[in-house]
Amino acid sequence: MSAELFKIVVVGFYVLLTLWLSWVGMRKTRDIKGFSIGNKDMSPWVIGITMAASVSSTATFVINPGFVYVHGMSAFVHYAVAGSAGIMCAFLLLTRRFRQLGDDSGAITIPDWIYQRYQSRSLSTFFALINLLSVAFVVLILVGCSLLLSQLFPISQTWSLTLILLFVFSYVLMGGSYAHAYTNTFQGVMMIGVALFIFVQGFHYFQGDVLGSLRSVGENYVSIFNPDSSLYYSFFSVFFSGFVVTFALMMQPHILTKMLYLKNDGDVKRFLWSTFLSGTCFMLMLSVGFYARLKGMDVPQQDGVVVSYITSEFSNVSWGPYALVFISITLLAAGMSTLDGILVSVSAMVVKDLYQPFSGKGQFEHGRGLLLSRVVLVAVGLLAYVVALNPPALVGLFAQKGVYGLAAASMVPIVLGTLLRQPPPVVVAWASAAVGLVVHLLCTFALGVANPAVSATYAIVLSALTAAILMLVISFKNKNPSIDSELYSTSVENPVDNSSGVEFK
Known part of the structure; x- marks a missing residue:
């Protein structure tokens, strides 16, 4: 099979499987609660992989290896050690109690949880409004994925943007939280496989001596506190800030609401294990920054380190084009795994925490909240598309x-x-x-x-x-x-x- 035909087959399989999973999710989505957090019938293993994929996404697979490439060990410790510790502590500390409170109150969004806990509509509205700014990330992920797709196929970025928008919004529109969870599990398995493959395949650059190889780049490059770095130069900037901020980032709606998917406390342990194991595999992608540096690559733009590395690494071997296709699709999946979660949380927040409280309608009729969530999703998609066509600086x-x-x-x-x-x-x-x-x-x-x-x-x-x-x-x-x-x-x-x-x- 030629590389071009393989590309079409793999992309077609990915699209069809994703849409089928969304259709399965749509059959279980009957109201706004099911659209937002499901019906408490998902496996904790599925929820855990979904959580890890939502947390990691494009940042871990594309952006953060560039920081490691530029700043060395200090950046790796900031993200892999301090950041992972922040994630683990947040989940261990909050998951069980947050789920219990949400289950007792019936909350389905973060602002809704805030209202049920503090009984303040103004505070809930404030949280709903500031979290609407997540639309900016929808734009960025759309732009990033469109650039990747336009490199994978000979089409313009505008066509790439249009196709990605139609694809992602269609499957989220169908199944809501179920589509998000099921597709994220599929995407997460792909991400685990690619992270492990790239880590093992490039490990030979360390030549059996990790610290010694990195020291050959520069003495400060292997330092945990890098005096040459403007970002990671002290205990505060490397460890403390990495831990605190990553802990705080777990408060984002498309992340924290995953805890409300869980049925009972018995699911928490399996959820945590699947999240941690998946997340650990994802963090191995940071090693790409080291591999690109040890390979002697000169990448002027650090955001392009991962793409430049995989292109250089796999372009000169017979099976390389096939690997590049699968890796490129996985990088697309990494972006979509966060994008669909943001879309579900934003559309649910608009309906539940902004429209419903101030419409004077009280509780929705059966199915009406679900319909409004889907209408809002379409509106968000159109807005994001217009901005992404010519994103402001x-x-x-x-x-x-x-x-x-x-x-x-x-x-x-x-x-x-x-x-x-x-x-x-x-x-x-x-x-x-x-x-x-x-x-x-x-x-x-x-x-x-x-x-x-x-x-x-x-x-x-x-x-x-x-x-x-x-x-x-x-x-x-x-x-x-x-x-x-x-x-x-x-x-x-x-x-x-x-x-x-x-x-x-």
């Missing part, structure tokens, strides 16, 4: 640095709402969210902090301090009967008695 900057702002705003309210037996006063959640978002934006755009992980860590630390100080002040006032505690009411909407102070479950 600032979209990329916002998508890279803005996501950390969302994480900085979300982390403290969600963590406190999850870990405390009684949620803190709403004023604490509001203040910590506002401080997290504003401080990150100030550090990034006004104070010139180069590493967005560092600026977000500053913001999260100040957000946590703000919450701690407010909770201490409120606790003190509540214990002092001579002071009017009404000044520190949790909210006009639903005052909460937290006189007992902080209590962990």
Whole structure:
């Protein structure tokens, strides 16, 4: 079979299998709850692989190896060690309790969970609005995937963009969370296979001595704290910020809502194991940065390191074109695995947390919420398509640095709402969210902090301090009967008695 025919066969198989899985998902999707989080009947192994694929995506498979190529061991430790630790701690700490609270309240989105926990419609609306900015990532993933498809086939980027848009939105439109989970499991298995293959195939560049080979590039290149790096040069920038920010990034709607897919606490352990094992395999893709450097490649644009490496590595062997086809499709799948999750979460949020509360309609009639979610999905697709045809220069900057702002705003309210037996006063959640978002934006755009992980860590630390100080002040006032505690009411909407102070479950 020729390489061209093999390409058509593999792409056709991928498309047909994805659409079939979406059709299977559509048969199980009957209302907005099923569209958003399923009907609690998915295997925890499927949910775990779906979670890992959503977390890893294009960043791990395409972007982050470029940082390793440029900055060396310090970047590898930042993403593979500190980042993985942040992910693991977030899931171990939050999964069981977050799932229980969501199951008890019937929440189907993150803003809905916020409303059920804090009983504040204004706070819920704030979270829904700031998370709408995820549309910028839809644009970026569409653009990145269209570039990859236009390299795989001799078609223009505009046609590539159109085909990817129609493909992804059609299968998500059909099955919602089921389509997302089933296709992500399929895509995740592909990603695991390619990550293991590329890692093993290129391991010979270390020549049996990993540190010695990297030291040949430069003494600082093998340093955990690289003095030549503008991003990864200290314990704070390598370890602390990597851990804190990655922990906070797990608060994103298309990631955290996966915990609501689980049926009961018995599923949590298997979910965590499948997530961690899959994620560990995905992290092996970071080694491509080392391989490209040891191979002596000169790649002027670090985002192109992975594509340049696989093209150079497999173009001169007889089976290389076949490997390139499969790897390229897997890189496309890596982008789609995050794209479809964002689409499901955004469309559900618009209907459940923005339209329904302010429409005065109360509960939806059977099937109406599902219909509206699909209408919103089409609207998001058209908007993303128009922007992606000619993306503004600032979209990329916002998508890279803005996501950390969302994480900085979300982390403290969600963590406190999850870990405390009684949620803190709403004023604490509001203040910590506002401080997290504003401080990150100030550090990034006004104070010139180069590493967005560092600026977000500053913001999260100040957000946590703000919450701690407010909770201490409120606790003190509540214990002092001579002071009017009404000044520190949790909210006009639903005052909460937290006189007992902080209590962990």
